[in-house]
Amino acid sequence: MTSTHxxxxxxxxxEIAAQFQRRDPADAARAIADxxxxxxxxxxxxxxxxAAQxxxxxxxxxxxxxxxxxPPPVDRHAEPRPSPAGL
Incomplete structure (x- = not known):
């Protein structure tokens, strides 16, 4: 059986995008992203x-x-980068 969920x-x-359909597309995309x-x-x-890809x-x-x-997702499990010497 196929799910339509x-x-x-x-x-x-x-649903958010539907609220911005009448705005300028660039402004709408920025507001949605914010x-x-x-x-x-x-x-x-x-x-x-x-999903967007x-x-x-x-x-x-x-x-x-x-x-x-x-912004790209941050991998919270990645090893921390060492700081430059002297900092």
Whole structure:
């Protein structure tokens, strides 16, 4: 049986994008990205960024544009970089 469940990060991004449809696309994408950066859990942001790279994800084009404006995810498990000598 096939599920028609839309993942939360896609559903929410599309709902936010729907609120900005009448704005200039560049301004709308920036406002959506600002909202996502401010209020979304980092794990959902990571999923959104990954989904935006998949043309079959079902994301609204404004949500895709907003995802492209988000900073890349930080790997919190990466080894810390040593600081330069003397600092």
């Amino acid at each position: 839309t993942p939360p990060h896609i559903r929410l991004a599309n 909202h996502i950066q401010s209020f979304w859990d980092p794990r959902m942001r990571i999923r959104l960024i990954a 998949d043309s079959g994800s079902g994301l609204d084009p404004l949500a895709v544009a907003a995802a492209a404006l988000l």
